Each structure stands twice: as structure tokens, then as C-alpha cells.
Amino acid sequence: MAFQIPTYHGPDFTQQKFKEAPDVKIAVADMDGVAPDYYHSTSMYPEYFKVDGKWLLAEESRMDSSVVLREDGRLDVVENRNIRKGDKVILGRTENCEEGIYLHATGFQEPGKEADQFVFRTGRSRETAFSKDYDQLYELLKYEREHGKVVWVMGPAFSFDYDARRSMQALVESGFVQGLMAGNALATHDLEGGLLRTALGQDIYTQESRPQGHYNHLDVINLVRRSGSIPQFIQDHNIKDGIMYSLVQKNVPFVLTGSIRDDGPLPEVIASAYEGQSRMRDMVRDATTVICLATQLHTIATGNMTPSFRVVDGVVRPLYIYCIDTSEFVTNKLADRGSLSAISMLTNAQDFIVNVAKGVGALK
Known part of the structure; x- marks a missing residue:
């Protein structure tokens, strides 16, 4: 059977929590290599940010970096050491819409499908069959x-x-x-x-x-x-x-x-x-x-x-x-x-x- 890429299931932005969420807050970096206080640090998962009423995906994410809003509206994920004075850095420490930020960790799971609560050998060890x-x-x-x-x-x-x-x-x-x-x-x-x-x-x-x-x-x-x-x-x-x-x-x-x-x-x-x-x-x-x-x-x-x-x-x-x-x-x-x-x-x-x-x- 030929390989198929799993389907991504994005967030349902019609839900009330997305509609009621505020736009993200932004602060301007005041020096090179230093993020503003209360900067948002990224993860490995898809993260969305509400900017001017629209939810945008930061496409090139990585762990432990900041998000910079560029002049063309693009969200750029940047290591803090690479932040430059004048960069518009997104703020926020919550990730469920409260501050205009949403982390979507289940995008590749089939909707409504839940794993068994009790199963053996879910970890990976030398005894695992590969x-x-x-x-x-x-x-x-x-x-x-x-x-x-x-x-x-x-x-x-x-x-x-x-x-x-x-x-x-x-x-x-x-x-x-x-x-x-x-x-x-x-x-x-x-x-x-x-x-x-x-x-x-x-x-x-x-x-x-x-x-x-x-x-x-x-x-x-x-x-x-x-x-x-x-x-x-x-x-x-x-x-x-x-x-x-x-x-x-x-x-x-x-x-x-x-x-x-x-x-x-x-x-x-x-x-x-x-x-x-x-x-x-x-x-x-x-x-x-x-x-x-x-x-x-x-x-x-x-x-x-x-x-x-x-x-x-x-x-x-x-x-x-x-x-x-x-x-x-x-x-x-x-x-x-x-x-x-x-x-x-x-x-x-x-x-x-x-x-x-x-x-x-x-x-x-």
C-alpha cells in the first residue's frame, strides 16, 4: 500500500472561544538579542495567533523561541538571540485563546477517536517489536x-x-x-x-x-x-x-x-x-x-x-x-x-x- 500523508484537522474557529478571544498583545523589542517581558515562547506544535481579528498559523515554529510580527503580516519564529531592536514581539503565556494564542496539539488525530485508557507496552524499549x-x-x-x-x-x-x-x-x-x-x-x-x-x-x-x-x-x-x-x-x-x-x-x-x-x-x-x-x-x-x-x-x-x-x-x-x-x-x-x-x-x-x-x- 502506497504511503499517504495523514490529514490535518485544524481548529474549529467557529467555536465561541475563538470568536471571543482578544487579539494578541505585542511589544516592541528595545534592544538586540533580548525579548520584551512576558514574551510568548513557542512549542513543537502548531500555534495560532489572533492578529487583527484573524487567526494566523506560525508556519516555521521551533521550541523555545519568540514570535515576531513582520511588516507584511507574516509570523516569524525567532530565537531570542536573533531578535532585533524594533521587532514586534508577541506576548502571552496562556495557550487556549485567553490571550489570543491557541496551541493545537491534536491536529493529526482522527476527530472523536480516543486511545484506550489501559494498555500494555505503550513505551518504547528493547523489547518493542519494530x-x-x-x-x-x-x-x-x-x-x-x-x-x-x-x-x-x-x-x-x-x-x-x-x-x-x-x-x-x-x-x-x-x-x-x-x-x-x-x-x-x-x-x-x-x-x-x-x-x-x-x-x-x-x-x-x-x-x-x-x-x-x-x-x-x-x-x-x-x-x-x-x-x-x-x-x-x-x-x-x-x-x-x-x-x-x-x-x-x-x-x-x-x-x-x-x-x-x-x-x-x-x-x-x-x-x-x-x-x-x-x-x-x-x-x-x-x-x-x-x-x-x-x-x-x-x-x-x-x-x-x-x-x-x-x-x-x-x-x-x-x-x-x-x-x-x-x-x-x-x-x-x-x-x-x-x-x-x-x-x-x-x-x-x-x-x-x-x-x-x-x-x-x-x-x-
Whole structure:
């Protein structure tokens, strides 16, 4: 059965509470980077604001940001650090029409359908059956390849395993990847695999340590920095496989953000935390599916900047977030941060990527 996007059921604005609600209050920011007192902070759900008697949806929402009313009437969701003096910032702390603000958390539920009050195994754990999740993900990815944008958020585990690395390359080359976000380590060890067939000095297939192998990733970083960029390194050293190779060959954008513990780092790695955050948000701004794999901090960061919905050609649709990890702490942490729409799968991320590549037909 072909994948179908769930229908969004918007608020019924004919209800009395919407009609009687006041317009939102607005205050003008008096300095850069500071929101006015009593600013409204956004969530991951669709939020509507009554402006001049009309209810407007803030289309590009994210958690913990403010809403700025632009001169053209557009509602712009902005991190407080990016507020500028003179911005018209919406005020209000209630979300059920009392202050002209309405949070709509049930838009993708069928009207009148309620969940059972007592059911077993509603949580996600190592004992959960994920067969249906895989099948649904295969169909979703096939749909998104034609109609959406899939962003992958990856830890370095995929560069350490021959099959995982090959599977991700196949997904990129088959059109299932429209963006990738990672840290210095994924790119470094993937390029190490392309040049030396090792990751952190171990053979990516046999896992046997090479003599002086602990120098391998440092040597690769040095060579990439000498080349000046990852694409130039790939050309200079005739790299013919790997995740970064496939991204460069297919012109798929990637964002690499650094951390204090990084070696090097590679030239493309963003050193500023806030520049990295902005670049990541730019990448997920129009994403329709986000898949986070074996990277706790990148996963939580991405979840915080990603809403539960997306507006495409005027139609509200779900934004799917997958969290893949062997640790229940990581998947629970994402939910604890408010990313309640995330679909978690407790499994080895390397096995996951191989299954997905085979399931969508990218890996023969």
C-alpha cells in the first residue's frame, strides 16, 4: 500500500472561544538579542495567533523561541538571540485563546477517536517489536524521495563498519538523503576509511588494528586541511567510496558542527556553537523527515529546533522525527525535552542503516 500523508484537522474557529478571544498583545523589542517581558515562547506544535481579528498559523515554529510580527503580516519564529531592536514581539503565556494564542496539539488525530485508557507496552524499549516501524519507514522514504526532504543526523558509528558505511553511501546515491548533519568524527573516520580502509586505525571490515593506526585519523585530518576542503581532498587522493564521497558527488549539502574535544578539525567543521546552530536550523527548516542516529547531543539539538508539523504548498502535514539508538536514555531524553512526536527505535544503528538500505531497494 502506497504511503499517504495523514490529514490535518485544524481548529474549529467557529467555536465561541475563538470568536471571543482578544487579539494578541505585542511589544516592541528595545534592544538586540533580548525579548520584551512576558514574551510568548513557542512549542513543537502548531500555534495560532489572533492578529487583527484573524487567526494566523506560525508556519516555521521551533521550541523555545519568540514570535515576531513582520511588516507584511507574516509570523516569524525567532530565537531570542536573533531578535532585533524594533521587532514586534508577541506576548502571552496562556495557550487556549485567553490571550489570543491557541496551541493545537491534536491536529493529526482522527476527530472523536480516543486511545484506550489501559494498555500494555505503550513505551518504547528493547523489547518493542519494530517490524511495522521498518515497513512504514520504507514507504515513507520512498514517498519523501519524490515529495519531501529527508535530513539524516549521524554519529560516527557508521564510519566504523564496512556494511553500514556502504549502506549509507547507497542511500545517498539512490536519492534518499537531501541533507546530512554530523560532527567532525563522522566525516574524519569516513574519509579515513576511503583513504586507508581504517577507522581509528582499525580495519573497517575485520576490525583488526593496524600498526601505528592511532595516527591514521590525524594524518587524514592533516591531509584534508592541506587540500583545503573535503571535496578537494577527495579529488587529490582519488577517494572512490564512502559517505562524504557520495554527498560530494551528489551535491547533497552537509553541516558539520564541532565540539571542544575535536581533533583538527576538518576545514568544513563549524567552530562556533551558535553559527552551527543557525546552519543546522537552516537545513531542517524545510525538512519533512529527520532521522537521528546514534548521536545523543546532535539528536537533542535537532529535536529542539524541529516542530511536529510542516506547511507544504499551503497544506499542514506531519514532520516525522526518528531517533535510533541502543540507549533508552537517549530516546527518552528526546521525549523529555518536548519532542513528543519522535518515533524511537531501540536497536543497533549500524544494523538499522543496513536494513533500511535493503528495505528501500538502495542496496542490492
